[in-house]
Amino acid sequence: MYLNTHTYYSLRYGTIPIAMLLKLALQCNAMSLALTDINSTSVCLDFMRLASKHSIKPIVGVDFRNGAQQQFIILARCNNGLQSINEYLSSLLHLDTFAVPKRAPKIPNTFVIYPYQNDVISLNSNEYIGVKPSDLNHLKFSKWNLKLDKLVILKTVSFENKKGFNTHRLLRAIDNNTLLSKLPKTEQGEETDIMIPVEVLKEIYAEYPQIIQNTQNILERCNVQFDFDSNTPKNQKTYTNNEELDYKLLRKLAYDGLHYRYKKIGKRVFDRLEKELKIIKEKQFVSYFLINWKILKYARSKQYYYVGRGSGANSVVAYLLRITDVDPIELDLYFERFINLYRTNPPDFDLDFSWRDRNDIMNFIFKQFKHTSLIAVYNTFKYKASVRELGKVFGLPKAEIDKLSNRSFHVHQLDKLSKLVLIYSENIKGFPNYLGLHAGGILISEKPIHCYSATFLPPKGFSTVMFDMVVAEDIGLYKFDILSQRGLGKIRETVDIVKYNHPTHPAIDIHDIKRFKEDAKIKYLLRYAKAIGCFYVESPAMRMLLKKLQVDNYLGLVAASSVIRPGVSKSGMMREYIQRYRKPERRKDAHPILLDIMPETYGVMVYQEDVIKVAHYFGGLSLGEADMLRRGMSGKFRSRDEFLKVKNQFFENCKIKGHSVELTTEIWRQIESFAGYAFAKGHSASYAVESYQSLFLKAYYPLEYMVATLNNFGGFYRPEYYIHEARMNGGIIHSVHVNKSYHQNYIEEKTIFLGFMMLHSFELKNAEKIVLERTKNGLFLDLDDFIDRVAISLQQVAILIKVNAFSFTGRKKRELLWEAHMKVNNVATSHHIQTLFKTKTVSFETPKLNCNDYEDAFDEIEYYGFPLCNPFELLVQRNLNSTVTTVVENVVKPLQREVGNVATVYGYYVTAKRTYTSKGDTMYFGTFVDIQGNHIDTVHFPPVAKKFPFRGKGVYKLIGKVVEEFDCISIEILEMHKLPIIEDPRYSDTSKKITT
Template sequence: MYLNTHTYYSLRYGTLKPEELLQIASQQGVKSMALTDINSTSANLDFVRLAPKYSIKPVLGVDFRNGVQQKFILLASCNKSLLLINNYLSEFLHSEKKVIPDTAKHLINTYVIYPFQSKVFNLKPHEFIGVKPSDVNRLKFSKWQLQLNKLVILQPVSFQNKKAFNAHRLLRAIDNNTLLSKLLKTEQGEETDSMLPVETLKSLYSEYPQIIENTRRLLDSCNITFDFSNNAPKNKKTYSNNATLDFKLLKKIAYEGLNYRYKKIGERIFSRLEKELEIIKQKQFVSYFLINWRILKYARSKQYYYVGRGSGANSIVAYLLRITDVDPIELDLYFERFINLYRTNPPDFDLDFSWRDRDDIMNFVFKNFKNTSLIAVYNTFKYKASVREIGKVFGLPKEEIDKLSSGYFEVKNLDNLSRLVLVYSKMIKGFPNYLGIHPGGILISEKPIHYYTATYLPPKGFSTAMFDMVVAEDIGLYKFDILSQRGLGKIRETVDIVKYNHPTHSTIDIHDIKRFKKDEKIKYLLKNAKAIGCFYVESPAMRMLLKKLQVDNYLGLVAASSVIRPGVAKSGMMREYILRYRNPERRKEAHPILLKIMPETYGVMVYQEDVIKVAHYFGGLSLGEADMLRRGMSGKFRSRDEFMKVRNQFFENCKNKGHSLELTSEIWRQIESFAGYAFAKGHSASYAVESYQSLFLKAYYPLEYLVATLNNFGGFYRPEYYIHDARMNGGIVHPPTINKSQYQNHIEGNNIYLGFIMLESFEVKNASKIVKERQQNGLFLDLDNFIDRVPISLQQLSILIKVNAFQFTGRNKRELLWEAYMKVNKVVLEETVATLFKSEKITYKTPELSCSNFEDAFDEIQYLGFPLCSPFKLLRVPIHQKVMAKDLLNYIGKMVTVYGYYVTAKRTGTSKGDLMYFGTFVDSNGDHIDTVHFPLAAKKYPFKGRGVYKLTGKVSAEFDCVNIEIEKMEKLAIIEDPRYAEATKKITV
């Protein structure tokens, strides 16, 4: 009897989860119902998947509205008509200006339901009028009394009780950016928009049994089916429109790749290749491989750098097709992690491109393959953000909202309104707020995307499905991952910079990984953790792990890339791996079965495939069950019944094998901790390849590499730290300079000229004017010459002067500022006016003005964000540092006081939920100081932003890594800003 129900995917309107809606419907005796979210199809597939569990026949449709004003409801009688409805909704969602009309377009095999108050009178056979319970009395005096065959029950369902209705009103207020007290009635639903028992609903229409019968018949005539029991790939089935030709092409390309990849081709390689090809064919993954191959063939034709990652890196076919650069034979990668006969979904290929190239790749995919769309992600209400939003609509003052969102309060001391904010913030936590875009997921479907869902058009301009990757996989649509990362941009740009900064050097073969693996300079950087700026190995945590493991080889780095992941660390096995890595005696403590399964990692689960091996060999799970466990490890399916079945089967099998419950529980704990975090070995190996490429460039061309790092928006650290590292590598860093700087950072020899991009508040158009004018008409001679040639405002020119962009003139910048103020127009002309004769500028007698180096530093802090001099020189009281970072090994177990400039800090929680931190500083020599801030110290001595800190604590060391366990921390005062010191003195006087 329900033709108009909403879930919380009716964004900022509905309050019911899809399964919650079905649960309530089942309790109320509903046997068939229609889901009609407002201008959305996000919940449709989940609704159909879950409906049989509640013995409910699902019907799908859409509630078409302008804002909250209902225009009509469309219901699909079959899957074909659902496609038409999705097409129709997508027309509106792809156009911001297109308003939904009063009457629906005629779509074959669809039903239209207009609200009772609509002005539509001449109904077509497939059109109906919906009568709400509140409309029944009005019906007696309406012309529709004479056309009862055109009337159906229309009881909207958007929430279920008074509290949920209140949440609905809050969501509407948030959506309208208004106070709850000012929310218009027309902007919200009715309090009665909830689900009643079926018999109660029918009783409201007892005078009109025909309306009840019309509704029943309409629901009976609708039949939507999606097969979730068989989620075999629904991706594009063929690459060439012929499956036989596809397989021949795949085999041909793979065999052609043998000579490119291998110098010696033995039986092991041939047998692995044939085995993979056969399973790829059986599992119907041929087109999936070929589409990835085609995308990357295009990338190579454009000379784009890329990295292929994911479980697909375990495949020799992927290696031969140049989808990945990881040799599964060399690394003995576990074939069953990549693919097996029980696996229903294709392997993962995460294709990483430079952020500069990714959009062109996306364009290529959309132009060359039909039925293509991006995948959505559901951006949900987070608790703290909800507190702020609800606090605003309740009208709480900012101070109160700040207090509530910070969490620092006693509930018993709060007033009723503040308590309500907390109650409803918890209630809407996790509700979808708006649809975003998956970072790189693309669907290429055999059927039109609209067969499954409507699409919308985000700012990027690529059609995007209204569901996420989990829902897509449920139906058998598996994504292609086209991702971007800064690391590849850095590598590509470094190679280009080296070409012009070292023109005599031979061309760099950045793909010569085999040579890089043997390079002594790279080994030194790895072993000594001197990899700042390098992909995946530059963070403080990775730097310390590399030191602890003393890694100087490729396989060690592959393991470290996975060991650092939260899954391994959380399970406690990262520490155990380090102990076994360093101490052969410790390896004997490993369980014999686990050591036999994972000899390379000393019986410690490090990779995703280790979990599959343990599940299969230790836990006795079949490969099919182990594959289900693999999917469950992602965290997406943790709540699914099938994952719990696998867990129960694991424990049962272990019991039958004679393993103790204590051992089984511990192994399962380790497995569970991997959820969502562990890497496949091939994935780690792919990361390590890119790490080696960046390490090679950092080893041989450190300055060029660091310039490219800055131009690609850095990495783990702030730009200031990469500039510090450039100095440590012999670079001479100059502020933006009008006769040398480009828009981006630029290097000549070992001189690094910061680009105009680094200047806060400096306009891009002015940077472009300066560079263009200099290229066309030569260097600028002085300030007057610059003013003549570049139209620029006084405010923008003053930024350049203050950061010493005119230092080449040899003149004091205060004098230059004074002159600029006298000579520059307050209103800027867009173009300089060319004249036949240059008029002589009025010469002003410039007063004698002084300027200090300290003033330069404060101008740099204002416009660059950091000083170009050592921050230690800006301290109010100069320090006399006796103990330096390099000396700490001599003070193990002793209390020391050192001075360090703050670089970064990692916030984490203890097992009790208390906050603690790991800090990174550099001393005045530029060497690292690593600190540990346990909860008591962290609370008493908090970080206070950038600056030099006096650090007092006990020195500890573990596995060659030195830390200071902080007992006291004080941020040191810097000198008074000399730019305002004179004014301050005058005011004081």
């Protein structure tokens, strides 16, 4: 009897989770149920999957509305009808302005239901009028009484109860960006839009049995079906339109790749290749491999750099097709992590491209493959967003909203409205808020995408389905991951800079990984963790791990890439791995079975495939069950019944095998703690390849690499730190220069000229004007010449003067600023107007203005965000007595001698990582640099973190106990004080000078 029900995927309207809607249906004896979310088909597929498990017949459609105003409902009679509904909804969503007409178009295989209206309108054979319970009194006196064959029950369900209705009103106020008290009635549903027992609903319409029968007829005639149990992928079935030809092509490409990849081809390689080809064919993954191959063949034709990673990196076929650059034979990668006969989904291929190249790759995919779409993600209400939105709805002042969102309050001190904000923020926490884009997931389907979902157009303009990757996998649509990262952009740009600046140097073969693995300079950078700017190995945590593991080889880096992942470290396994790595005698502590399964990692689970190995060999699970366990640990399926069954089976098998409950529980804890975070070994190996490429460039071309890092918007750290790193490698840093700088940073021998992109508030169009004019008509002679040739506002010229962009003139900044104010219009013309004869510039007598050397630093802080001088030079107190950290052969000698003692050091703040103790208390790991530019690592335990908080960028006096762990020195902070800097000389009479 329910033709119009909503879940909370009727965004900012409905309040019922999908499982709750089905539970309500069972309670109300509604064994047929139509899900019609507002302007959405996000959960149609999930609804059908779950409804069958509740023995409820699922019917799907869409409630088409403008805001809260219902125009009509369309229900799918069959799968073709659902496809047509999706196509129609998509056509509306793809428009710049979404607007639903009053009448539905003629869509085959559907039923259309209009809300009740007094005027009798002509209806097509598939169209009906929905009568709400509140319309029944009007019906008695309406002409519709004579057309009962076109009437159906329209009992809308949007909320579970009164509380749900109150939540709905808040969501509507958020959506309309208005105070709750000003929310119009027309923008909200009815308090009665809740589900009631079918028997009670029929009783309400008892006077009109034909309406009840009409409704029942529609429910019976709708029949949309999807096979959620089939193991057959729904991805594009063939690449060549012929399965046999596909397999022949895959086999040919694999064998052609043997000589490219291997100098000596042994039996082991042939056996592995044949085994993989057989299973790939049997599992119908041939086209999946060929599509990935085609994408990367195009990338190579455009000379795009890429990295293929994911579980597919465990495949020798992927290696031979150049999808990945990781040799699974060399690394002994676990075949069953890549693929096995029990695995239903194809292996993961995460294809990383430079952020500059990714859009072109996406365009190619959409043009090359017929049925293509991006995948959505459900962006949900989280605490801060909920509190801020609800605070505005309740009319709280900004200061109160800030206090609530930052959790800086005591509940008993809050007023009634603030308490309501907190209560309802919990109610809507986890509700879907809006549809976003998956980071890189693309569907390439055999059938049209609209067979499954409507699509919308995000800002980048690529068609996107309305469901997420989990729903896609449920129906057998497996995503292709096309991702972007800045690391590849840095590598590509460094190679280009070196080629341009050093044309006589031998060409860099950035893919010569075998040579990089043996390079002494790279080993040195790894061993002493001098990898700032390098992909995946530059963070403070990774820097310390590399030191602790004394890594200087490829396999060590592969392990470190997975060990650093959050689950591994938090479980205590990272520390245990380090212990067993450094102290061979500790390896005997490992359980014999685990040591036998994972000898390379000393019985410690480090890689994702270790979960499968332990579950299979230790826990007695089949390979299919073990893979389900691994996938379940990722969080996607943790709550599903099938995952819980596997968990129970693991414990039952361990009991039968004679493992103690304590041991089984501990092994399970280890699996559970990291399986969702750890990398597959092939994935780590792929990351390590890119790390080696960036390490090579850092080792041999450090300044060019730092310039490329800045031009690709850095990495883990702020731009200031990469400038510091360039200086530590002998670079001379020059501020923006109108005759040398480009939009991006530019290097000339050892001098790095900062680009216009580094300047806050400087407009891109002006940077383009400057470079174009300089290229076309030569260097600027002076400020007058610049003003004559570039149409630019006074404000923009002033920025350039303040950062010494005219330093080549030899004139003081204040004089130039005075002159600019006299000669430049406040509003720039759109372009420079050329005249036949050059007008003589009017000369003004500029007053003699004194400049303070510190002014440069403060102007730089204003326009770059940091000074180009050593920040220690801006302190009020310059004579700092401390334990000086002098580096001798990369060992901090004096601090090492202070281990166990309390020391005082001074450090310039770089970054801090917030984390939480087992009790939930906040603590930090800090990174500073001393006056010489060397690292200081700090630990801030909860009491100290609370008493001595970080106060932004600046130099801090650090007092703490010096500790050493695995050759890594750090300071456990007891006190931390930010030191004062001098007054801004631009607004004071300070006359001190910077000494350099």
